[in-house]
Amino acid sequence: MKHPWVVLCTLSLLVPARRSAALGLHPTPSSPYDLAVSGNVAGVPAGGIGYLRWSDLRALPTSQIKLDGEFVKGTQTVTIVFLSDLWKALPVAPGSDTLLATCASDGYAAIYTLDFMARYRPFVVLEINGQGPDKWPPPGLAYNPGPYVISVSADLAPAAAGFRDMPHKKPWGVTQVEVARSADRLSALYSGKWASLSPDAEKGREIWINSCASCHKDPEGKFGGTKSGKPFQVLAAYAAYDRAYFERYVHNPQAVVPTAKMEPHPWYTDAELRQLEAFVTAGGP
Numbered sequence: 358m359k360h361p362w363v364v365l366c367t368l369s370l371l372v373p374a375r376r377s378a379a380l381g382l383h384p385t386p387s388s389p390y391d392l393a394v395s396g397n398v399a400g401v402p403a404g405g406i407g408y409l410r411w412s413d414l415r416a417l418p419t420s421q422i423k424l425d426g427e428f429v430k431g432t433q434t435v436t437i438v439f440l441s442d443l444w445k446a447l448p449v450a451p452g453s454d455t456l457l458a459t460c461a462s463d464g465y466a467a468i469y470t471l472d473f474m475a476r477y478r479p480f481v482v483l484e485i486n487g488q489g490p491d492k493w494p495p496p497g498l499a500y501n502p503g504p505y506v507i508s509v510s511a512d513l514a515p516a517a518a519g520f521r522d523m524p525h526k527k528p529w530g531v532t533q534v535e536v537a538r539s540a541d542r543l544s545a546l547y548s549g550k551w552a553s554l555s556p557d558a559e560k561g562r563e564i565w566i567n568s569c570a571s572c573h574k575d576p577e578g579k580f581g582g583t584k585s586g587k588p589f590q591v592l593a594a595y596a597a598y599d600r601a602y603f604e605r606y607v608h609n610p611q612a613v614v615p616t617a618k619m620e621p622h623p624w625y626t627d628a629e630l631r632q633l634e635a636f637v638t639a640g641g642p
């Protein structure tokens with residue numbers, strides 16, 4: 358049986374959302390709870406940053422939903438703003454189609470296309486049990502997930518249960534979002550030796566973008582998180598010359614190197630590992 362609260366959160370979503378006014382970006386930060394905004398947005402010079410305050414985000418249309426075990430044991434109520442509503446409220450330049458979220462503390466990154474937003478309804482967490490990030494971590498949680506968390510719930514978007522790399526769409530410690538055109542930002546993965554790929558390598562590229570790119574940069578060092586500190590070429594060399602190591606590392610890094618910091622990805626099938634290898638080695642080892 359479904360949890361009874363599913364009914365409650367469905368109801369709260371039926372409350373018509375206020376039409377959101379365009380958000381104005383502040384030129385300077387005001388607190389550690391600001392969200393930095395960069396990329397293709399009006400009012401932010403190329404390469405520059407504007408700031409949204411927590412109160413700016415809290416004034417957008419929000420919903421309250423119940424999540425189970427997300428931050429602390431049991432059920433918690435979280436106040437959220439859908440990423441698609443944040444997008445609508447931002448002065449986004451035409452042609453933009455992707456939001457990149459990054460975490461300043463560890464260089465982790467997550468990518469959300471407009472398609473992903475429509476299908477899986479990712480949201481930004483503004484409050485946990487009525488408390489904003491200035492009161493985080495909530496009792497029972499040792500690690501501070503703030504200033505922002507993006508997450509996804511299968512109760513809001515049932516399709517989310519079937520999305521392979523959802524753990525990488527739930528970053529904690531988000532400090533910045535970038536409004537981007539995927540054709541520009543992901544160009545290194547679609548041009549040169551990566552312009553025409555085998556069907557397997559194409560599937561591997563999807564996995565790369567939604568998973569590995571959270572911590573690994575692309576071959577030109579243009580797109581992806583910085584958390585791994587390992588150049589693409591190192592991964593390509595492993596995939597080409599020591600496939601067993603590559604596969605074991607992706608599945609469970611700590612089983613190979615006990616001190617490894619990379620997260621395990623036990624859910625990949627042999628076929629998916631082959632697809633990743635086909636993609637990573639497409640430029641030559």
Ligand code: HEC
Pocket residue numbers: 565568569570571572573584585586587591592595603606607610616617618619620622633
């Ligand atoms: C959460 C961050 C993170 C993600 C996501 C991630 N990695 Fe890593 N990866 C790391 C870090 C950090 C290292 C450096 C070694 C270590 O501490 O594990 C690394 C190293 C590696 C290495 C080299 C191991 C060595 O001995 O030098 C390979 C191969 C690798 N990653 C493949 C992948 C692939 C393929 C994916 C996508 C399925 C992926 N990684 C996703 C963080 C990540």
